[in-house]
Amino acid sequence: MDISEIILRKIAAYEPKGGLDHTAKLFLKLASINHRNVKQHLERVALLSEEIAIRTGKDPKPAFFGGLMHDVAKLALSHDLFEDRNITDEEYQEIKKHAATGFEILKDFHMFTALCAGLHHALYKSGYGLTLKDFPPDWDLELVKKALDISVIISIADFIDAFTHRTTSIKDGSDKKSLSLEEMLKAKYPNDHKVVEIALQVQEELKM
Secondary structure: OOHHHHHHHHHHHHOOOOOHHHHHHHHHHHHHHHOHHHHHHHHHHHHHHHHHHHHOOOOHHHHHHHHHHOOHHHHHOOHHHHOOOEOOHHHHHHHOOHHHHHHHHHOOOOHHHHHHHHHOOOOOOOOOOOOHHHOOOOOOHHHHHHHHHHHHHHHHHHHHHHHHHOOOEOOOOOOOOOOOHHHHHHHHOOOOHHHHHHHHHHHHHHOO
16 A cells, blocks of 8 residues: 555544644645655654654554654755755755744644654754643643653654655764764664654554
């Protein structure tokens, strides 16, 4: 079965509340027009995040949708930033805005997914995006922790897929081929080595 068909079936099977299924399908339709590389990346990250969540005892549903929509704001950027060419420092600064912008796009409709978009680059040293002050003030600690745990999973899945599939060169760490993927991940996520190990195992098994 084609990966896009798998994604659509999972969107329907999860039956998310608040119209998140319609938002996700609309987003994928838009991405398929001029951002096919981004769309394929999102689909892989969604499946990888979902399976990592299952194996680490976390909720796979927000991991799947957070992974699927973590780069929603990239649709506002030129598609050639994600094609086969190197990225300038100025372009990278522009790309880095996508995390916070993704949060702004989604927060009025799907707050948990919005936080995943905003946090997925903020959970490692020298990262960027949201901070704890951006969480809704009425959220309890359990829900905050859940959002952070799921966002870590998405962040690791995102880095794995970028390392494995990216054809552009962006100075975010995934271009340091002198280190192995596992070494880079464990350096970026020193408090999440177990999640890293599980993520790498999932990636190897899924062969995406």
